[in-house]
Amino acid sequence: MSNEPVDVLIIGAGASGAAVAWSLADTRMRILCLEQGDWVNSANYPSAGPGYETRQDFAIRPNDRQLDVDYPIDDGESPVKVVNFNGVGGGTILYMAHFPRFHPSDFRTRTLDGVGEDWPIDYATLEPYFAENDRMMGVAGLAGDPGCPPKEIQLPPVPLGKLGERIAGGFNELGWHWWPSESAIATEPYNGRDRCLNLGPCSSGCAQGAKASTDITYWPYAIRAGVELRTRCRVREITVDKKGMATGVIYYDENGIEHEQKAAVVIVACNGVGTPRLLLNSVSTAFPDGIANGSGLVGKNLMLHAMAVVQGQFDARIDGFMGPIGCALWSKEFYETDPLRKFKRGYTMEVVRGSGPSGTALNGMMMGVLPWGSEHHAAFDQLFDKAGSICAVGEDLAEEHNTVTLDPEVVDSNGIPAVKISYTLGENSQKMIEHAGERAKEVFNAAGAIATSPTISSGVSSGHSMGTARMGTDPTRSVVNEWGRSHEVKNLFVVDSSVFVTSAGVNPTSTLQAVSLYIADSMKKRLATLFD
Amino acid sequence: MSDILASDSTYTEDERALLTRLCDLMIPAGEGRPSAADPELFNDILSRLSTHEALLKPALAILATLALEKLAASEQVTLINQHREAYATFFQVFESQVIQAYYANSAVLTSLGVNAPSPYPGGYDVEETDWSLLDPVRGREPFYRILGSGE
Numbered sequence: 001m002s003n004e005p006v007d008v009l010i011i012g013a014g015a016s017g018a019a020v021a022w023s024l025a026d027t028r029m030r031i032l033c034l035e036q037g038d039w040v041n042s043a044n045y046p047s048a049g050p051g052y053e054t055r056q057d058f059a060i061r062p063n064d065r066q067l068d069v070d071y072p073i074d075d076g077e078s079p080v081k082v083v084n085f086n087g088v089g090g091g092t093i094l095y096m097a098h099f100p101r102f103h104p105s106d107f108r109t110r111t112l113d114g115v116g117e118d119w120p121i122d123y124a125t126l127e128p129y130f131a132e133n134d135r136m137m138g139v140a141g142l143a144g145d146p147g148c149p150p151k152e153i154q155l156p157p158v159p160l161g162k163l164g165e166r167i168a169g170g171f172n173e174l175g176w177h178w179w180p181s182e183s184a185i186a187t188e189p190y191n192g193r194d195r196c197l198n199l200g201p202c203s204s205g206c207a208q209g210a211k212a213s214t215d216i217t218y219w220p221y222a223i224r225a226g227v228e229l230r231t232r233c234r235v236r237e238i239t240v241d242k243k244g245m246a247t248g249v250i251y252y253d254e255n256g257i258e259h260e261q262k263a264a265v266v267i268v269a270c271n272g273v274g275t276p277r278l279l280l281n282s283v284s285t286a287f288p289d290g291i292a293n294g295s296g297l298v299g300k301n302l303m304l305h306a307m308a309v310v311q312g313q314f315d316a317r318i319d320g321f322m323g324p325i326g327c328a329l330w331s332k333e334f335y336e337t338d339p340l341r342k343f344k345r346g347y348t349m350e351v352v353r354g355s356g357p358s359g360t361a362l363n364g365m366m367m368g369v370l371p372w373g374s375e376h377h378a379a380f381d382q383l384f385d386k387a388g389s390i391c392a393v394g395e396d397l398a399e400e401h402n403t404v405t406l407d408p409e410v411v412d413s414n415g416i417p418a419v420k421i422s423y424t425l426g427e428n429s430q431k432m433i434e435h436a437g438e439r440a441k442e443v444f445n446a447a448g449a450i451a452t453s454p455t456i457s458s459g460v461s462s463g464h465s466m467g468t469a470r471m472g473t474d475p476t477r478s479v480v481n482e483w484g485r486s487h488e489v490k491n492l493f494v495v496d497s498s499v500f501v502t503s504a505g506v507n508p509t510s511t512l513q514a515v516s517l518y519i520a521d522s523m524k525k526r527l528a529t530l531f532d
Numbered sequence: 533m534s535d536i537l538a539s540d541s542t543y544t545e546d547e548r549a550l551l552t553r554l555c556d557l558m559i560p561a562g563e564g565r566p567s568a569a570d571p572e573l574f575n576d577i578l579s580r581l582s583t584h585e586a587l588l589k590p591a592l593a594i595l596a597t598l599a600l601e602k603l604a605a606s607e608q609v610t611l612i613n614q615h616r617e618a619y620a621t622f623f624q625v626f627e628s629q630v631i632q633a634y635y636a637n638s639a640v641l642t643s644l645g646v647n648a649p650s651p652y653p654g655g656y657d658v659e660e661t662d663w664s665l666l667d668p669v670r671g672r673e674p675f676y677r678i679l680g681s682g683e
């Protein structure tokens with residue numbers, strides 16, 4: 001393995017790392033990406049083999065997977081649990097590919113609603129990058145949604161299925177908005193990817209390759225354009241010189257051997273948990289509290305989204321286990337701030353399809369509704385393929401006490417300090433969750449559900465980690481500037497959702513990829529003066 | 533199916549017999565589906581349970597004293613239910629492994645209309661949506677917040 005100096009070193013080959021690598025490739029600079037995980041072979045995805053619902057090697061929580069490429073995350077005290085995937089493609093390997101964009105108002109929450117802070121950029125700035133990213137990922141949907149700004153859509157929408165149609169009927173009954181979800185799923189062959197086969201469990205990887213994970217979207221193009229991607233390389237720290245400029249990184253290879261890699265520019269794309277971890281682990285005389293942490297905000301303002309999940313039970317089979325689990329329809333009825341509500345900002349309601357047989361039975365046992373004995377089968381048939389959920393993804397306001405910090409005791413397989421999540425749901429989020437849960441129940445009732453669950457907001461999982469190295473123009477209130485460059489270290493950039501100033505009421509990947517393309521473009525436009 | 537072979541397990545004959553009985557009590561045959569004690573299924577369950585022997589054996593020893601075999605099936609289930617709280621860990625592990633084996637079994641999946649052993653490569657046909665369902669929404673004016681200058 002050659003550790004010759006490179007022009008650009010990207011850390012992390014996930015959603016944002018892939019996008020930035022692809023965009024910078026046309027500069028013809030020498031670009032290297034270091035990724036702690038492996039390439040994933042789609043033939044190994046659970047949905048291609050037996051026991052597909054319960055395999056732990058593709059579990060969404062790293063603490064359940066416990067692979068050596070994972071790092072421990074102590075989220076024991078957080079009501080929202082952190083999920084991720086560490087490998088080429090990052091979280092997009094397991095994501096559900098629900099692909100909404102942030103709304104224009106999400107970038108101006110302080111001005112509009114007196115909460116959070118305004119971003120230093122806006123929707124209009126990102127619009128061309130959203131469009132470019134959509135073309136690279138391939139987005140299925142339907143143009144004309146009155147709840148969102150207009151956009152070009154590449155592919156026909158994911159079919160709603162019986163479950164989606166029933167719930168859509170509920171929204172119609174109430175006179176509330178709904179629309180087929182924008183989904184990063186090839187509903188027809190797209191850019192070498194085959195069409196979706198409605199396998200169901202997108203959240204353990206897509207064996208068909210229809211889901212837009214970046215290992216099969218951006219990376220093949222970036223590599224063809226000359227980017228080098230080195231896997232099983234875990235970065236321990238970013239190194240600096242006496243002038244406080246980044247000089248490269250120290251990383252461990254697959255065999256635990258330590259390497260030094262020099263680079264003229266370092267780009268961090270390790271996600272809202274991995275990025276602050278790396279910055280905080282990069283301690284030097286110049287940066288005793290972690291690199292780029294002059295504001296003291298690295299790891300603070302963590303936003304994981306306020307989630308409210310309600311399950312509805314129907315009296316007939318609804319094909320709930322078929323089709324992309326997280327992509328059917330969304331509702332923006334309660335997205336924007338309404339002064340009549342007890343909270344600011346809002347949420348998107350997203351329909352989640354039902355579980356397969358194992359998931360249904362395990363849940364039924366846990367809830368005490370699946371008995372032993374001769375009644376087992378009848379009880380199972382009452383549950384199986386008759387349930388779906390509405391998950392409200394609500395805007396979580398940035399609060400400094402919600403943090404990612406280094407764990408003083410726990411280390412990963414290379415001895416690098418792991419992370420601890422300290423996170424509570426603020427009052428605004430709690431009121432929003434309460435509101436969303438009640439509205440979801442109303443939808444299910446209007447859709448003819450025979451029962452609904454209580455609102456679940458604790459113990460839910462989130463792969464949406466934002467805000468821990470936020471962008472801004474004021475170096476005392478932000479970690480990076482308005483185009484992703486560290487205020488203090490002029491050749492260090494952050495491109496993932498750590499830079500988000502607000503969390504919006506939608507899933508983040510479309511927006512974080514647009515942000516990373518925008519940062520890459522900003523760098524390209526300033527190549528001659530990049531470090532000024 | 534578990535990677536561990538049932539033959540690797542060190543459960544005694546008596547313990548296996550009791551586990552077989554418990555499997556059949558938990559999920560008996562019915563609705564065209566096999567019993568969890570069906571030999572192929574039981575082998576899979578046993579191999580899954582072999583990694584939990586240390587945890588399960590002490591509870592099995594106590595459950596053996598209940599002499600379940602002397603009771604009618606419904607009475608056996610009642611008795612088991614009475615012991616679930618006292619041996620919560622045993623039942624959590626046992627039930628979870630039985631379910632994971634049972635509901636991954638090809639015969640069971642097929643009877644439920646689910647592709648066996650896995651969704652891929654067959655996939656599913658989801659019927660095309662009739663988008664006239666959207667007509668009530670289509671008529672609505674854009675309602676996302678359009679920002680004015682300076683906002």
Ligand SMILES: Cc1cc2nc3c(=O)[nH]c(=O)nc-3n(C[C@H](O)[C@H](O)[C@H](O)COP(=O)(O)OP(=O)(O)OC[C@H]3O[C@@H](n4cnc5c(N)ncnc54)[C@H](O)[C@@H]3O)c2cc1C
Nearest residue numbers: 012014015016036086090091096097098235463496507509
């Ligand atoms: C189960 C699940 C479902 C989800 N569903 C959705 C959805 O429907 N819609 C949506 O928008 N989002 C969804 N997400 C979130 C989505 O996956 C993330 O928003 C997205 O992947 C984040 O992109 P990223 O580039 O910031 O980080 P990631 O994609 O997480 O990539 C970071 C990469 O950095 C690597 N890395 C970290 N530290 C180091 C280090 N020190 N050295 C080397 N490499 C390192 C990691 O291994 C990883 O590959 C979901 C996530 C999960 C897990």
